[in-house]
Amino acid sequence: MPTTESPFAGRSFALGACLLERLEEADARPLAKILLSNEPWLTLHSTLDGIQRYFLRRDPGLWRFTARFDGAPGGVVCVRHPWLFGPYLELIALDRPYQGQGVGRDIVRWMERQAKPVSANIWTLVSAFNEPAQRFYAGLGFEEIVPIRDLVIAGHVEILMRKTLEEPR
Numbered sequence: 001m002p003t004t005e006s007p008f009a010g011r012s013f014a015l016g017a018c019l020l021e022r023l024e025e026a027d028a029r030p031l032a033k034i035l036l037s038n039e040p041w042l043t044l045h046s047t048l049d050g051i052q053r054y055f056l057r058r059d060p061g062l063w064r065f066t067a068r069f070d071g072a073p074g075g076v077v078c079v080r081h082p083w084l085f086g087p088y089l090e091l092i093a094l095d096r097p098y099q100g101q102g103v104g105r106d107i108v109r110w111m112e113r114q115a116k117p118v119s120a121n122i123w124t125l126v127s128a129f130n131e132p133a134q135r136f137y138a139g140l141g142f143e144e145i146v147p148i149r150d151l152v153i154a155g156h157v158e159i160l161m162r163k164t165l166e167e168p169r
Contacts, residue, residue, distance in 0.1 A: 015103070090125075
């Protein structure tokens with residue numbers, strides 16, 4: 001299990017329209033279905049079983065949260081901490097009804113608040129073909145650091161992005 005020293009160790013976090021709660025086994029399948037209906041998981045040929053295994057496997061450095069809307073799972077957030085020089089937003093996905101509502105922005109701002117006491121940076125990775133995600137992160141102050149070929153799947157490029165926080169430790 002992750003240590004309680006992580007800023008992401010809480011069981012739940014209220015973020016206005018949604019409540020982030022530790023991902024439970026019962027949420028793995030509905031959340032995997034949400035991912036499979038969105039990019040980049042469609043293009044990367046992800047599978048329901050593969051995503052469920054990712055959600056449920058033991059990984060002490062990965063903090064997984066279900067984004068609940070009126071009590072029902074409507075998205076997922078996974079943060080890797082510790083990771084190099086600041087927490088890494090490994091995954092964020094919202095079901096279509098919650099996209100474009102500012103929830104993603106609220107999640108990134110939550111991550112920034114949690115990270116500020118321990119890091120001067122937060123990180124993410126975006127598929128080069130996923131231009132909406134690139135615009136989303138750039139609009140929140142993330143900068144492209146480096147493209148990485150064949151990282152996730154051969155023939156695809158991923159872009160490592162960083163946001164430098166205003167108040168480094």
